[in-house]
Amino acid sequence: MRSESATTTTSDELRIQIPAGGQVVGTVRRPADGAPRGVVVVHPATAVPERLYTSFAEFLATHGYAAVTYDYRGTGRSGGPREHRGLRMRDWMGDDVPAVAAWVRPRFGDVPQLAVGHSIGGHALALGHGSRGLAGFATIASHAGVTAAIPDRAERARVGLILRVVGPATARVLGYVPGRRMGLGEDMTAAAMLEWSRWSRLPGYFFDDPTMGAAADAARVTGDVLAVGFTDDPWATPGQIDAITDHLTSARVERRTWSPADGGVATIGHTGFFRRGLRESLWPELLAWLDARVEAAPPQGDGAVSLRGKKSRR
Template structure:
């Protein structure tokens, strides 16, 4: 397995920085991991390496204005929609050109899954996986303390800091990587709506999701405080033309004490859960 740094221009301006993880031999498939909000590319490195070891060339990256893809202050105008409709298709298109002779797949973690569910970056895919991806309405968070914490971050501290600084210092707030102010504002706005961005007329989300036809595997985790079964179903329920398989794993299934919203990407479930996902992806690649 080998890896190399890549840079991918995005239509409309800016560059996405990422990493290409390649098998030692010829890949039997190519895959892009579209990340979650404020989740750095390095967090996906172990899983991407595992995919490459199993013959799947894999691309990981940071959205513009996060991590290695530029300063959040310099990209303060970029919202989540810009990532979904600009960055995601740009990286998917790069992968399609780099590996023209193999089947293509994708994994969308949280926000990355939102993009795929709306048809961004799905052209030519043999299938894609939604990882802890859900309609992120704050009032649907079951735990009262967690609901208060998220509401405080999304509706008070985040917007206030974004207005003052031009970006949100999410790292200091315990939310991951720093993000542009516009991304926080759009996130907070959608999170107030009963059906998340499906209630935003500008997104035409229901219409776009209904046009997606690829096979989909939607993974959830029993201890995820945000992506509950009901909120995952709210997202996948709009994929009316796709064949959607739902799986919910418990920490016991993974042989770990906790999985939550991000734990599937940690190497503790390498021997338990990762092989099941590779099996599903490989079957889609084989047709």
């Protein structure tokens, strides 16, 4: 955790070419005083910029981990949504997530590798994208985004209006979705919104999409999984988180639900876990889980190589 005596960190920019087109831009943070004891890739949520994860990544780096954060193609630093208008949510999960994992693997091949997936980032891991060879992964607020399952009536109506009316309409007319104006986070690609809209109407979310094969993919995932939810998250309710983890039939799944009181804050919601206010309370809880996976991991092979790119010191 950050303090005046905390270990300094170094950061490097990463750029990964995606075979399907475009590139992912992100950041690698590492402890400055030695080799990392493990590496954690943070896979982001839909329309959530990389900068949300900066403090959490620095926290991990001060505790001996290399931490990787990035933006999906068509968001943030990884290109504009207009130029990537055809990118779907499945493309982020099936192309971007494994590409980042594949980039990390040889560069940190001598230490245990882990991942933290926020919302759709957790979906990708739960479907086996980017989870090969991990010592474990945690999902944060990763749920089946079924609009009808949102318990609060006003929030259900608001989300329904965005996902069924306003979002699809702007996607078709503008060729992208102005997420900042709509309170969704970053602007996003048209195809991602249209796919999100369609999945949100299915009782089983993407598990009911016959073109996904999601149930079979999830059933093949093995290893340790920590699925975290929050009592004040209006979307990722316990039932909707279970709708994802129930398909992880070959994995060892641990479920935790934290409240704002557990974190000593007023609210957490769907994105608040990665804000600095939890660095003294809930971040150490997740860190302890990651540490346990590292300690239990078998010895890793050789193959780490140095990083190259833009550097800064913190």
